[in-house]
Amino acid sequence: xxxxxxxxxxxxxxxxxxxxxxxxxxxxxxxxxxxxxxxxxxxxxxxxxxxxxxxxxxxxxxxxxxxxxxxxxxxxxxxxxxxxxxxxxxxxxxxxxxxxxxxxxxxxxxxxxxxxxxxxxxxxxxxxxxxxxxxxxxxxxxxxxxxxxxxxxxxxxxxxxxxxxxxxxxxxxxxxxxxxxxxxxxxxxxxxxxxxxxxxxxxxxxxxxxxxxxxxxxxxxxxxxxxxxxxx
Amino acid sequence: xxxxxxxxxxxxxxxxxxxxxxxxxxxxxxxxxxxxxxxxxxxxxxxxxxxxxxxxxxxxxxxxxxxxxxxxxxxxxxxxxxxxxxxxxxxxxxxxxxxxxxxxxxxxxxxxxxxxxxxxxxxxxxxxxxxxxxxxxxxxxxxxxxxxxxxxxxxxxxxxxxxxxxxxxxxxxxxxxxxxxxxxxxxxxxxxxxxxx
Numbered sequence: 250x251x252x253x254x255x256x257x258x259x260x261x262x263x264x265x266x267x268x269x270x271x272x273x274x275x276x277x278x279x280x281x282x283x284x285x286x287x288x289x290x291x292x293x294x295x296x297x298x299x300x301x302x303x304x305x306x307x308x309x310x311x312x313x314x315x316x317x318x319x320x321x322x323x324x325x326x327x328x329x330x331x332x333x334x335x336x337x338x339x340x341x342x343x344x345x346x347x348x349x350x351x352x353x354x355x356x357x358x359x360x361x362x363x364x365x366x367x368x369x370x371x372x373x374x375x376x377x378x379x380x381x382x383x384x385x386x387x388x389x390x391x392x393x394x395x396x397x398x399x400x401x402x403x404x405x406x407x408x409x410x411x412x413x414x415x416x417x418x419x420x421x422x423x424x425x426x427x428x429x430x431x432x433x434x435x436x437x438x439x440x441x442x443x444x445x446x447x448x449x450x451x452x453x454x455x456x457x458x459x460x461x462x463x464x465x466x467x468x469x470x471x472x473x474x475x476x477x478x479x480x481x
Numbered sequence: 482x483x484x485x486x487x488x489x490x491x492x493x494x495x496x497x498x499x500x501x502x503x504x505x506x507x508x509x510x511x512x513x514x515x516x517x518x519x520x521x522x523x524x525x526x527x528x529x530x531x532x533x534x535x536x537x538x539x540x541x542x543x544x545x546x547x548x549x550x551x552x553x554x555x556x557x558x559x560x561x562x563x564x565x566x567x568x569x570x571x572x573x574x575x576x577x578x579x580x581x582x583x584x585x586x587x588x589x590x591x592x593x594x595x596x597x598x599x600x601x602x603x604x605x606x607x608x609x610x611x612x613x614x615x616x617x618x619x620x621x622x623x624x625x626x627x628x629x630x631x632x633x634x635x636x637x638x639x640x641x642x643x644x645x646x647x648x649x650x651x652x653x654x655x656x657x658x659x660x661x662x663x664x665x666x667x668x669x670x671x672x673x674x675x676x677x678x
Contacts, residue, residue, distance in 0.1 A: 313638075320612075320635040325627060329641040336638045 296436045297468035298476025302378065302411040303433040306331060312377035315403075317368070317384050323429035323437065324380075336376070338368050340384045352447070355389035364392070365399050374405045382428050383413040383474070389447050393458070401461045401481060410462070410479040414450045417473045421445065438472075450475070546582040563598070573607075581615065594624075596633075603637075607644065 306312055310332030316324050319339035328335045347354075347364050354360050379400060385393060400410060415423045422443040429437040450458065452467060452475075459465045459479045468476040541559035544550065548564035556572040563580030569588045570577060576593040579585055583598030594606040596616040604610060606624040614632035621638045629635060 320629050320633070320639075321631065322629050325629060325639055329627075329639060334638055334640050337635050339634055339636065342634065 291437060291439050293431055293435050293437050294470070294472070295434055296470070296476060298411055298413070298478055299430065299436055300434050301466065301468075301478045302380070302409055303331075303430075305409045306333060306378055307433075309377075313375060314378045314380070315371075315376045316380045318380065318382045318427060321427070321429050323431065327430040327432075333377075340368050340381075341387065343368050344384075344387060352389055355392040361392050361395045365395060369396065369399045369403060371403045373402050374408075375403050377405055377408045379404060379408070379410045380428075381410060381412040383415075383426055385412050386414055386423070386450075387444075387447055393448070397458060398461070404481045406481055407463075408481045410477075410481070412477045412479070414455060414475045414477060415446060415473055416451075416469055416475040417449070420449060420473075423449075541576070541578065544583075546580070579616070 306314065312333040313336060314328050314333050315336040315338065316328070317338050317340040318324070319342065320335075320337035325335050325337075344364065347360065347367065381400070385396065388396060404410060413426075413428075423446045424440045425442050425444050427439045427441070429439065431437050455467070455475070455477060456465055459477075462479045462481050464480045466478045468478075470476060541561040542556060544560070544562045544564045544566065546563040549567075550564070551567045553568050554560070554566065554570045554572075556570075556575060556577075558572075559576040559578070560570075560572055561578045561580060562570075562583045562585060564582070565584045565586075567586045570585065570591070571589075572591040574592050576595070577589060577591040578595045579598045579600060581597045585598070585600045586602060588602045589600065589604045589606075591604075591606055592608045594604055594610040595613070596611065596618055597613045599617040601619045603620045604618070604622050604624070606622070608624075609626040609628070610622060610624045611628040612618055612630065612633040612635060614630040616630075617634040619636045621640070623640045623642055625642055625644045627639060627641070
């Protein structure tokens with residue numbers, strides 16, 4: 250048995266580096282990610298929000314797309330294969346470094362300005378699209394409001410923002426996710442642990458949050474996530 | 482020490498990069514071996530050390546972790562940086578590896594870049610760039626191919642530059658093969674040596 254496995258691996262040849270990242274599972278069937286050490290659960294699911302977002306990018310090339318979820322191989326490959334320029338910010342890492350779980354600090358104007366200077370320090374109207382994933386949900390109202398204003402500034406007119414929010418507003422804890430684009434319609438969702446939500450949003454609150462934008466579209470998923478596409 | 486040993490040492494060239502300095506010491510009495518090692522250490526330790534490093538770094542020149550360089554680096558061989566560099570680094574046809582202790586605050590131009598440490602600056606890698614899991618890169622990347630491992634920190638932009646496919650070497654070989662019959666016949670040993678080269 251051991252020998253045959255070894256033989257198989259020899260015949261398969263060297264594993265490419267990209268395969269070192271957690272692999273995709275069958276549709277909707279979660280599994281524990283091997284070797285990640287964080288008990289990550291991976292699954293692939295359809296995403297109408299992503300489909301709409303990608304649809305807006307497909308007709309053109311050379312667009313500037315900002316991913317706030319930190320760089321991962323899948324998203325870089327996908328966006329650059331469409332001929333766009335990929336920008337990366339590890340929003341959550343900086344958020345945790347700066348606020349370190351201090352909620353009160355997220356209302357401090359100088360700390361808010363410092364944080365936005367670290368993660369969203371771009372010229373006005375720089376981006377054609379921003380992928381914010383579920384990161385806006387981590388923030389307290391004052392910080393979130395300032396971040397939305399900044400995002401509205403750095404997006405070009407007619408640019409799109411993709412964001413996810415949990416739809417059940419009675420949840421005590423929500424899962425932590427990272428998202429990888431598998432194809433224009435499917436996302437690999439990597440779940441690692443839980444966190445207490447700072448805010449939960451219903452449709453009306455989301456519309457209010459994005460009132461500076463031209464249009465807001467919602468798509469509800471089976472995982473109680475509201476996928477939101479916002480157009481400036 | 483015997484007279485025979487004295488004569489042998491006189492024959493040896495004293496330059497640090499001589500081939501003889503890399504040759505293993507001839508078997509001798511234990512006491513004599515110890516003496517030789519002490520006497521020659523100042524001359525031969527550098528090339529021997531380099532050889533060991535070259536093997537582990539794939540033949541690259543090395544900037545060690547206790548070294549800081551401020552200025553411009555141009556290299557015509559692969560380079561491994563495990564120290565601090567501030568300025569510019571250019572290895573147009575070669576590979577730059579930033580080791581886990583490496584900290585580069587510079588613009589980088591290379592054929593291939595592998596980052597295991599920290600880079601702050603724009604990177605142009607004409608062939609590919611790899612950002613390993615504990616690496617940190619803040620800057621804009623221009624490259625043909627990119628590999629980012631999970632856990633790497635990257636802040637900046639990625640511009641994938643499509644390189645034109647290189648001219649296949651096959652036609653050149655045909656030309657060479659076609660040219661061979663015209664040229665004077667080459668002895669078998671010589672042509673084998675040339676092929677090795």
